[in-house]
Amino acid sequence: MVAKVTGISKAKKNLDALIGNIQGRKAVRAIQSALIIGSTQAAIYTPIDTSTLINSQFRDISVRGDRLTGRVGYSANYAIYVHDPNVPQTFRRATAQKEFLTKGFEDSKEQIDRVVYKEMSL
Numbered sequence: 001m002v003a004k005v006t007g008i009s010k011a012k013k014n015l016d017a018l019i020g021n022i023q024g025r026k027a028v029r030a031i032q033s034a035l036i037i038g039s040t041q042a043a044i045y046t047p048i049d050t051s052t053l054i055n056s057q058f059r060d061i062s063v064r065g066d067r068l069t070g071r072v073g074y075s076a077n078y079a080i081y082v083h084d085p086n087v088p089q090t091f092r093r094a095t096a097q098k099e100f101l102t103k104g105f106e107d108s109k110e111q112i113d114r115v116v117y118k119e120m121s122l
Helices: 008-045 079-083 099-105 109-121
Strands: 057-064 065-072
Touching: 008 057, 008 065, 008 099, 008 109, 065 079, 065 099, 079 099, 099 109
Parallel strands: none
Antiparallel strands: 057 065
16 A cells, blocks of 8 residues: 655755754854853943943844844943043942953853853753
């Protein structure tokens, strides 16, 4: 007895879409985790005077085609001047540093690598 099976190509297509969706969710979770870790460390290094700068921190994830991009920044207008190492300033906060955003991610690099590996391998 011979039976004709239909819908194989549709099932393959749905399976490919499901696998892509799972990989996409894993990637977004990995990027989000990395942003949280780096921005938390950057917040420790961020100078605090009136709390405007630290409260203006934001995280953003954008998708353009196959590219997934995460970014952390500060929306306060003066953030670039506080971050710039060429602009001399003294800070009240003991943990405050120039280039706080860059150093926050550099100092967290190993932890970020571990969490991205963990998220993508689950």
